[in-house]
Amino acid sequence: GAVVSQHPxxxxxxxxxxxxxxxxxxxxxxxxxxxxxxxxxxxxxxxxTSNEGSKATYEQGVEKDKFLINHASLTLSTLTVxxxxxxxxxxxxxxxxxxxxxxxxxxxxxxxx
Amino acid sequence: xxxxxxxxxxxxxxxxxVNITCSHNNIATNDYITWYQQFPSQGPRxxxxxxxxxxxxEVASLFIPADRKSSTLSLPRVSLxxxxxxxxLVVVSGGFKxxxxxxxxxxxxx
Numbered sequence: 001g002a003v004v005s006q007h008p009x010x011x012x013x014x015x016x017x018x019x020x021x022x023x024x025x026x027x028x029x030x031x032x033x034x035x036x037x038x039x040x041x042x043x044x045x046x047x048x049t050s051n052e053g054s055k056a057t058y059e060q061g062v063e064k065d066k067f068l069i070n071h072a073s074l075t076l077s078t079l080t081v082x083x084x085x086x087x088x089x090x091x092x093x094x095x096x097x098x099x100x101x102x103x104x105x106x107x108x109x110x111x112x113x
Numbered sequence: 114x115x116x117x118x119x120x121x122x123x124x125x126x127x128x129x130x131v132n133i134t135c136s137h138n139n140i141a142t143n144d145y146i147t148w149y150q151q152f153p154s155q156g157p158r159x160x161x162x163x164x165x166x167x168x169x170x171e172v173a174s175l176f177i178p179a180d181r182k183s184s185t186l187s188l189p190r191v192s193l194x195x196x197x198x199x200x201x202l203v204v205v206s207g208g209f210k211x212x213x214x215x216x217x218x219x220x221x222x223x
Contacts, residue, residue, distance in 0.1 A: 001159070034210060043200070044157070044213040093156045095211070100145065102204070102211055104156035 002028045002098040006105035020080045021108045023094030029074035030096035038091040050077040084112040122218040131188045135201030146184045149200045
């Protein structure tokens with residue numbers, strides 16, 4: 001099946017700094033990618049839909065100025081958490097669609113101190 | 114987007130067959146039923162997808178009745194490594210967003 005990678009797999013940062021997470025489709029092109037956030041013992045929550053060459057579509061309650069999404073190519077989408085705070089600590093997961101299936105990345109664990 | 118309802122948790126023993134049922138009363142004509150498995154600190158992994166009747170692959174079977182308002186994921190002879198969260202999703206293919214429900218936490222005991 002198609003492979004989606006994320007980098008880094010985990011990151012620790014200080015409060016107030018910005019962190020960029022990359023999501024790549026390794027063996028297929030994806031015009032649409034999705035970003036999710038998952039807190040411990042909870043389900044995945046869709047944050048935004050990333051569209052190649054256009055602005056991302058954010059779900060209600062997700063601050064677009066805080067979670068910057070860039071989808072500059074058909075194989076790469078990035079999520080930047082700006083001015084991170086401890087409450088942004090979470091597991092961030094991206095996905096990309098290939099055919100009728102949606103493939104998920106391995107996730108990125110963000111810890112903000 | 115159709116909402117799904119699953120049991121919050123299930124317990125089983127090694128070697129047993131496990132059936133997890135999901136309700137999706139508002140499923141639309143173009144919707145497919147997809148199941149994912151997620152281990153802690155990993156992204157979800159595709160298990161199986163179906164539209165109607167029965168689908169079987171090397172890891173599971175999916176049973177969908179004629180009205181498609183529910184579906185049952187069947188895991189034959191589970192092992193300890195099948196302990197995970199299982200999500201039932203109703204999706205439309207073609208770049209449409211996927212909304213996850215609460216999922217079912219399956220705990221397999223020795």
